[in-house]
Amino acid sequence: xxxxxxxxxxxxxxxxxxxxxxxxxxxxxxxxxxxxxxxxxxxxxxxxxxxxxxxxxxxxxxxxxxxxxxxxxxxxxxxxxxxxxxxxxxxxxxxxxxxxxxxxxxxxxxxxxxxxxxxxxxx
Amino acid sequence: xxxxxxxxxxxxxxxxxxxxxxxxxxxxxxxxxxxxxxxxxxxxxxxxxxxxxxxxxxxxxxxxxxxxxxxxxxxxxxxxxxxxxxxxxxxxxxxxxxxxxxxxxxxxxxxxxxxxxxxxxxxxxxxxxxxxxxxxxxxxxxxxxxxxxxxxxxxxxxxxxxxxxxxxxxxxxxxxxxxxxxxxxxxxxxxxxxxxxxxxxxxxxxxxxxxxxxxxxxxxxxxxxxxxxxxxxxxxxxxxxxxxxxxxxxxxxxxxxxxxxxxxxxxxxxxxxxxxxxxxxxxxxxxxxxxxxxxxxxxxxxxxxxxxxxxxxxxxxxxxxxxxxxxxxxxxxxxxxxxxxxxxxxxxxxxxxxxxxxxxxxxxxxxxxxxxxxxxxxxxxxxxxxxxx
Ligand code: FES
Numbered sequence: 001x002x003x004x005x006x007x008x009x010x011x012x013x014x015x016x017x018x019x020x021x022x023x024x025x026x027x028x029x030x031x032x033x034x035x036x037x038x039x040x041x042x043x044x045x046x047x048x049x050x051x052x053x054x055x056x057x058x059x060x061x062x063x064x065x066x067x068x069x070x071x072x073x074x075x076x077x078x079x080x081x082x083x084x085x086x087x088x089x090x091x092x093x094x095x096x097x098x099x100x101x102x103x104x105x106x107x108x109x110x111x112x113x114x115x116x117x118x119x120x121x122x123x
Numbered sequence: 124x125x126x127x128x129x130x131x132x133x134x135x136x137x138x139x140x141x142x143x144x145x146x147x148x149x150x151x152x153x154x155x156x157x158x159x160x161x162x163x164x165x166x167x168x169x170x171x172x173x174x175x176x177x178x179x180x181x182x183x184x185x186x187x188x189x190x191x192x193x194x195x196x197x198x199x200x201x202x203x204x205x206x207x208x209x210x211x212x213x214x215x216x217x218x219x220x221x222x223x224x225x226x227x228x229x230x231x232x233x234x235x236x237x238x239x240x241x242x243x244x245x246x247x248x249x250x251x252x253x254x255x256x257x258x259x260x261x262x263x264x265x266x267x268x269x270x271x272x273x274x275x276x277x278x279x280x281x282x283x284x285x286x287x288x289x290x291x292x293x294x295x296x297x298x299x300x301x302x303x304x305x306x307x308x309x310x311x312x313x314x315x316x317x318x319x320x321x322x323x324x325x326x327x328x329x330x331x332x333x334x335x336x337x338x339x340x341x342x343x344x345x346x347x348x349x350x351x352x353x354x355x356x357x358x359x360x361x362x363x364x365x366x367x368x369x370x371x372x373x374x375x376x377x378x379x380x381x382x383x384x385x386x387x388x389x390x391x392x393x394x395x396x397x398x399x400x401x402x403x404x405x406x407x408x409x410x411x412x413x414x415x416x417x418x419x420x421x422x423x424x425x426x427x428x429x430x431x432x433x434x435x436x437x438x439x440x441x442x443x444x445x446x447x448x449x450x451x452x453x454x455x456x457x458x459x460x461x462x463x464x465x466x467x468x469x470x471x472x473x474x475x476x477x478x479x480x481x482x483x484x485x486x487x488x489x490x491x492x493x494x495x496x497x498x499x500x501x502x503x504x505x506x507x508x509x510x511x512x
Contacts (some may be wrong), residue, residue, distance in 0.1 A: 011433060017503050028505070035455070036427060039505040055505040057470075059429040059446070062189050063503065 004094035007064040014063055016053045016070035027110040027116030033102045036062050038102040042073070044118055049081055054110070057060045061096055061103035065089050069107040082115060084108065126439045127485045131325070131417060132274050132302060132476035133443060137368070138327035144371040145329065147363035156361050157352065157378040166363045167498050177334055180373040181319065182310040189335045189353045189456040190366050194301035197320035197335040200346045200357070201297045205266050205318065206233055208342035209295070213263030214238045219251045219280075219299055220461040222270050225320075227457075229389060241264070246408035249278035249462050258290050264294050271300040271309070271319075275445055275458045276409030277418025279307070286315025295341060300350075301325055301333070305376040306415055317341050323365070327479070328372030332365035332505025379479070386417040387477050389485055391419050394475060397490040402497050408445075408459060408472055417477040420445070422468045425507040428502040429498065431473050440489055445472040 003011070020041040027040040038057030043051035052070040056062050069089050071079045086104035092094045096104060128136070135380070136333050146170065154162030156170050159356055178185045191197045206216060220242045230240045241259045251269055262265075267289050272279045282298050289296035297318035303309050304319075305326030311319060318341060322333040337343055339355075349358025398405055404424035423431060428446030435442055445456030446469070459469040474490075501507040 008433075011430075012437065014503065019508075035470060037505055055503060055508070056426065057504045057506050059469075060429050060433045062427075063430060 001097045001099060002102075002123060003060055003064075003097065006092075006111055007061065007096065008093035010064035011060045012068040013085070013086065014049040014067040015052075017055070018053045018054050019055065020051055023114075025116075027112070027117060029106060029113050031058070031062070031102065031106045031110040034059070034081055035106060036103070037063065038066055038106050038110040040070070040107075040114045041064070042114045042118060044078070047077050049076055049078070052114075058106065059103060060102040061091065063098030065096075065104045065107035068092050068109070069111055076120070078115060081111065083092065084111060124439045125485075125488050126441075127481070127483075127488055128441045129442045129475045129477060129481065129489070130443050131478035132415075132474065134324050134330065135478055136480070137324075137329055138372065138375060140375060141328055141368045141371045145368045146479055148367050152357075152363075156468055159352065165263060166382040167215045167362075168365050169363060170361055171367045177321075178336075178373050180309075180377055181304060181321070181336060181342075182312050183336050184339070185301060187311075187336050187339055189337060190361060191326070191333050191355050191357060192331055192362075192370075193333040194223075194299070194320050194322035195225040195333075197301075197322070197333050198223070198299055199229045200338070201318045201320060201343070202226065202229040202266065202268055202341035205295050205297065205341065205344055207344040208240060209265040213261075213265045215263035215265065216240045217243065217259045217264060217267045219243045219245060219269050221245050221249055221251075221273055221275075221458040222268070223274055223299055223301070227270055228268065244450065245461050247462050248412070248413070249273055249276050249408075250410060251280050251285070253281055253284040255287060256285050256345045260292055260294065262290075264292070266295050266297065268297040268299070271298045271303040271314075272307070272415050273409070274302050276462075277302075277415035277455060277476075278410040279303070279413045280414065282314045282315060282316065287316075289442065290315050295491050302415060305373060305380065306417065308380065309341050311338070315448060320345075321394075323369040323372050326372050326376050329365045329368040332362055332369045332475070334369065356477050370474065373382040383479055386480075387479070388416040390481060390483070391417060391475070391477055393483070394477075394486045394489060395419050395421070397486065399492065401490060401494045406468060408462070408464060419475040421473055421475075421478075422464070423471045423497050424468060425471070425472065425504045426497060428472055430500050431471070434500070435489075435493070438496075440492065443474045445474065445477075446470045451471045469500075 023041040086108035156167040304321040408420040428444030
């Protein structure tokens with residue numbers, strides 16, 4: 001198994017690590033396959049995600065996909081963000097080893113769960 | 124950048140003396156040991172000498188050593204071979220839950236073939252209890268297979284005691300000694316064993332060669348059939364250069380083992396206490412003293428093993444992990460699980476396995492870079508903050 005250069009780059013220098021104070025949505029998900037955990041925070045203004053941050057307990061792919069998903073959602077509308085699939089995240093990273101595809105599901109789930117949380121708060 | 128290899132339980136660098144001993148057998152000594160002419164006989168002699176060295180090293184006699192393609196084949200051969208040769212006597216096998224997959228999977232295979240297998244539990248240090256072995260024995264039991272030392276945590280099992288029980292009951296005992304032969308003293312008579320697997324590449328020998336010791340008189344069915352090689356027990360033209368390499372590796376180990384095990388124990392314990400001083404929330408996996416001299420398995424709470432490995436690799440340090448994420452199967456280590464280690468703690472396990480070429484400077488370097496890595500990963504971990512309240 002080998003990670004792409006892009007995965008390693010995001011793993012080495014993950015973007016948007018941390019938490020957002022008073023976030024508009026929080027996603028907290030666990031990966032049932034391996035037990036890894038990801039938290040995603042979003043800040044939304046006028047239906048646009050203006051900021052996203054994450055915290056992840058997981059493998060290299062989990063950290064890289066967390067980093068990538070926060071990059072991808074920034075500046076997107078809620079609908080656009082909801083359309084981001086785990087495949088899109090993996091592709092943006094130059095692909096993942098087949099056995100690591102499930103890690104990108106974690107990123108997608110965390111994003112969906114953060115948006116859910118946001119929509120719920122909106123009522 | 125400094126390169127520090129701390130993954131010797133995976134494999135070791137081939138000793139230059141071993142390479143030197145092997146080279147002629149890739150060159151002018153190319154005969155087939157089965158041939159009657161001089162070309163063949165020269166190769167035959169080399170094999171006989173290597174066999175004698177291996178036998179002598181573990182207290183066996185020449186006829187009791189069968190060369191195989193490695194530890195995995197030796198384990199498969201012993202387990203399937205002894206089971207099939209003795210199935211008329213019974214169809215029950217006893218093993219432990221922390222064996223290498225080279226033992227577990229042949230056992231699972233035999234279960235599908237109608238054998239019963241008992242997988243014994245271990246305690247929190249990874250030790251098998253000889254009393255449990257005794258209790259598990261039934262009239263049907265034909266084979267007990269328990270590893271000598273565990274590859275992930277280094278815990279050394281009470282094989283001699285288990286051997287005594289097996290002997291009293293007249294049951295065959297096999298031990299996977301791939302991690303011990305060449306690292307700690309191994310004598311088949313003192314251990315009361317009937318069969319033992321060993322491997323060359325864990326002790327500075329070449330890859331692709333190992334051996335099975337089978338005590339005289341033990342019935343075993345061949346796994347690989349063909350010509351009359353290895354006294355009809357393992358067919359196929361012998362891998363002469365590799366066999367010579369194995370012989371050389373044990374010859375060297377015989378003279379260096381004692382000193383090396385003291386050296387490695389000190390080095391390893393230095394690494395262990397250094398980690399304990401510099402990093403909080405770390406746990407030792409494995410037995411504190413009944414452990415291979417070179418092995419240190421530690422869990423770093425709140426972080427995941429693969430992330431640690433990748434970060435250390437970026438600093439030139441090679442280690443391995445029992446984390447699910449690195450296993451290829453996405454199951455966390457079956458060894459740590461059997462020991463009752465919590466899944467999240469098992470996820471943060473790292474194995475450091477030292478070797479003869481490691482130095483104090485190597486350990487200092489690890490102790491210099493590791494704490495920063497753990498701090499950085501913990502800062503990224505959702506579990507860490509929760510803990511801190
Ligand atoms: S998220 Fe656990 S293996 Fe990748």
